[in-house]
Amino acid sequence: MNTRFKIAGTASLALLAATGAALAQDTTAAAEAPQYALASETAYIFNTLLFLVGGFLVMWMAAGFAMLEAGMVRSKNVSMQCLKNITLYSIAGLMFWITGYNLMYTGVDGGYMGSVGPYAFDAVGGNALDTGYSTASDWFFQMVFCATTASIVSGTLAERIKLWPFLIFTVILTGIIYPIAGSWEWGAGWLDGMGFSDFAGSTLVHSVGGWAALAGALVLGARTGKYTANGVHPMPGSSMPLATLGTFILWLGWFGFNGASQLAMGTIGDVSDVSRIFANTNMAAAAGVVVAVILTQIMYKKVDVTMALNGALAGLVSITAEPLAPSVWQAVFIGAVGGVIVVFTVPLLDKLKIDDVVGAIPVHLVAGIWGTLIVPLSNSDATYGVQIIGIVAYGVFTFVASMVVWLVLKSTIGIRVTPEEEALGLDKVEVGVEAYPEFGQGSQRV
Amino acid sequence: MNTRFKIAGTASLALLAATGAALAQDTTAAAEAPQYALASETAYIFNTLLFLVGGFLVMWMAAGFAMLEAGMVRSKNVSMQCLKNITLYSIAGLMFWITGYNLMYTGVDGGYMGSVGPYAFDAVGGNALDTGYSTASDWFFQMVFCATTASIVSGTLAERIKLWPFLIFTVILTGIIYPIAGSWEWGAGWLDGMGFSDFAGSTLVHSVGGWAALAGALVLGARTGKYTANGVHPMPGSSMPLATLGTFILWLGWFGFNGASQLAMGTIGDVSDVSRIFANTNMAAAAGVVVAVILTQIMYKKVDVTMALNGALAGLVSITAEPLAPSVWQAVFIGAVGGVIVVFTVPLLDKLKIDDVVGAIPVHLVAGIWGTLIVPLSNSDATYGVQIIGIVAYGVFTFVASMVVWLVLKSTIGIRVTPEEEALGLDKVEVGVEAYPEFGQGSQRV
């Protein structure tokens, strides 16, 4: 259903076929060859351009996560959060080249993983027309998805995890866990063969990130003082405008995330589909915001801006599994349920004493499951049964694999700072650079 | 002059005609059909891509307004400003689908409004080549303009308006007022028939937002303590870097706002026009900045950074009514006058005791009028008389309609927080989440 590396080629060939056919009516053999070259060259450029523009928009999401998390942690941990986000994006870039791309896309053939080894782009001048797009543009676009998965983990575990175990986990997540899991569907592995459907990654990217974060949160434990005998102690984030900026960046980047997952825009059909995806993606996010605003007003008599932000993100995650097929009404419904999920799941996690600093588990895991589950509503090629199989398979694999890595890290180098270090703040302990050295005594408070 | 929904199709047809003509010289009937299909498919993709890229750039302006306003209000009202901006963008998205698009673009035919009802994109696979672009891409692009109008209102009324009346006004502005007004020109209504010219919306977007904001400011009144017996009490914004970031975001987004308003880039003529618009847009903004910097240095012996930022925005608004026709010299002149306008109108509003927190009225309304008025300087199709008719028509309609809505809201649910709540700050009263809980006692000060 959703292999991610052959579609563009197919689309391009379809265009060629169509063009060729039209021409054949008139001039048969004479005109065919040059028209073929001309048409497919144009389609190749459009497809590649889609990967490049979509890719830089998704790359920009790394900044979105950085700002969202910087705004949602206390000021004594902001430098650390900035450091983790730029480093994890860098690690993802390196690992998705060293092992990731080939594990995910090369020679999976209905199986459970691809081949091992660094990916080699075509040499300069070596790209062939019949691929339908440049190999480097494809690599770039797939890489930024891998980085997104790692960004999700960062937020949940903030304010108490040590830097280096987090970075080591990132190496394994981006170089091994994500690519293997991804190969099952986008690499034409066993789940793709079964007919599982996940257009742009509600499950493959967002819930995989969410499961890895959940495993980490369970192993790591809550922040000291978060859950007390007197209930949940609020630890408000240091900067709402940065959290808002991060959300807007993510929203913007999502047009690339979902839109360019069409993988081709060299025909009017493909570019119209990309357009439809833009509109549906925006609609689902808008519905998520409005629902979260109304619900928090009703439930708490005040509107929680962090819920509005997470409502947008939950709407976006929800529509990601199928942003093309839904009608506008369906897109609004899918996104609105995402907003509901956030409003009810955030306090639920607190009841379970699972400490998720930025709400990544409600947004990326729970809304990701919802989005994947609801695909058959609009896409008749998908079935609820197979969607559930896919959701469970990704959950079990990612949660178990992540849990093993977290437990090994915990029992070897340790993953958590001491209570004294946590009180002092990670910026002083591990970064050595305070985020806001001149404001309000920075890390001395709270 | 400036209907916004048929030009791309026309351009595409023109291309077809041109191509067909060229071909006809050689191969007459035989070659015509396939060439037609090929050429127009490519143009269709380019046109759609212009809407998508322009659209995401203008969407990004929503973040620009959010950051600009977050930086210009006091810290006790920053969360509220973030909340309003993400919610208004969401509302605009929903309303421009539920009523906006069809009111503005469907069946206006020289009249005063279009039809009532939700807009339906073409189904998947249903886009037809002869439209010249994807219907969903067009909807997306027009929607973000509607959202911009609502963003303008938000800044003026900051720091004392209640959340819910503001959101209700936004529903009416984006779902009814803006689309009806817009239909007169871009929907091929009566003003378009007269020859009114407003390329990308100095009047349709910016002054409409400005008039709505002015009506709101008059009904709402100034912030408590702003205008005292001892003169104007300054209430400096909480973060100049966020205000600067917001301005840069808006500047970036404006390339989409003006550039993609060419509505087509499937010919070398169109894409060259888009390029020219980029250059002129940048030039006008640059001139606005430089003039504001020099003027404030001369007048106040210091350079006011908020004036430099608003100078950029005023330059941008000024060139928006006609970014294509001006020579570079004219673009510089038009933008420079925008800078002058800001420097003199901001204190003028204070003299009139109209409290505009971010300077949106000088930037969007006054510079918007200037930009619309000066179109005939460079575009000989426009006349000063008709431009004035258009400016007045938009002013009267928007101001009166907005005033009615504001007065109804005031006399029913009320639009203003109490003086105590205003002193405490909207973040504590209505949002429940402080923007900067750890800095400088946040909302306890000032």
Next chain:
Amino acid sequence: MNTRFKIAGTASLALLAATGAALAQDTTAAAEAPQYALASETAYIFNTLLFLVGGFLVMWMAAGFAMLEAGMVRSKNVSMQCLKNITLYSIAGLMFWITGYNLMYTGVDGGYMGSVGPYAFDAVGGNALDTGYSTASDWFFQMVFCATTASIVSGTLAERIKLWPFLIFTVILTGIIYPIAGSWEWGAGWLDGMGFSDFAGSTLVHSVGGWAALAGALVLGARTGKYTANGVHPMPGSSMPLATLGTFILWLGWFGFNGASQLAMGTIGDVSDVSRIFANTNMAAAAGVVVAVILTQIMYKKVDVTMALNGALAGLVSITAEPLAPSVWQAVFIGAVGGVIVVFTVPLLDKLKIDDVVGAIPVHLVAGIWGTLIVPLSNSDATYGVQIIGIVAYGVFTFVASMVVWLVLKSTIGIRVTPEEEALGLDKVEVGVEAYPEFGQGSQRV
């Protein structure tokens, strides 16, 4: 090797030739003319689009520098840094039109500078197909490079330079120094004739900015209290999240900076090259980050987030001289050395008592030299000898010219604020608007 204004045209002609040739096999004269027109029109649109998208991405880098610098200076100087950045971008836009473009690109012919006078875009409707792209898109793209050069200077000299001498220097740098220097290579001047190679400006943009900054730092002197008898007094930046945001913006913008410097994407070869450039650019930045993180951990037992950020930028600058030819391994190596350079050069400058507030000299000058020097590793058209000649030529010219301007400014209007003003902060002294009036006593503290 790297003239920047004829390549697109050539590529376009190459495409025409190829297409024409293919067609000629079948239909000779009959088909040639229309196919020619069709193919080159499409290529023209793609090439122009590359300039526009690349251009707005590089324009966005102006915001990146603004945020990076706003985060790296103390809060008492943040408004000034914002003001300088938006004003210098504006000045660059005006000057690159008034004198810059023609000095750099018109009639250089192997010589040392072009012609004097404002640049005139083609009139509306006046663009000719055989240029291969729109003249205004080319101007816009080249202009934003000029602005980047000026941005580099701003950071180094922060916190003690007066506003107006800085702006005057910016006028001369963007209107005279940068364009003349640039003409030697990208304007097809003498260095281009010798075979010097600098694909996207490691030397032409980054080290030119770095040399100008170094001259300024030497004339201006260090901030008061920075270098004491007891060693270097740290003056930590006011906001790490803003510095991080700025770095992410620059990283994003760099895809336009390097990618669009391919100057054409109207063939599958060109668009594949752009893709390869995206991947290599990202890889070099990622390597720069990882190396800086590991090195600072080893050397200081803590990871310095500012070094991680500058590691990214140094990786980006390093790959800029040749982002296309390197294999991935080579790109990683080139960027990693950039990271090493930053970690060792920043403290070296402090030993030399050269006060570079944001680390622009290590990042843009030293890594720029490294990147230019290493071009022959991957590009066999370049030689180490000629690369060194180019590096030295740019260094001598820019350093001497800048030094003269700084000395003249110093001896006339003066370039440095008084120690009292420096202690008070530039925001109060010259801007009159504090950046953060409500936080932590703002500028009253160090």
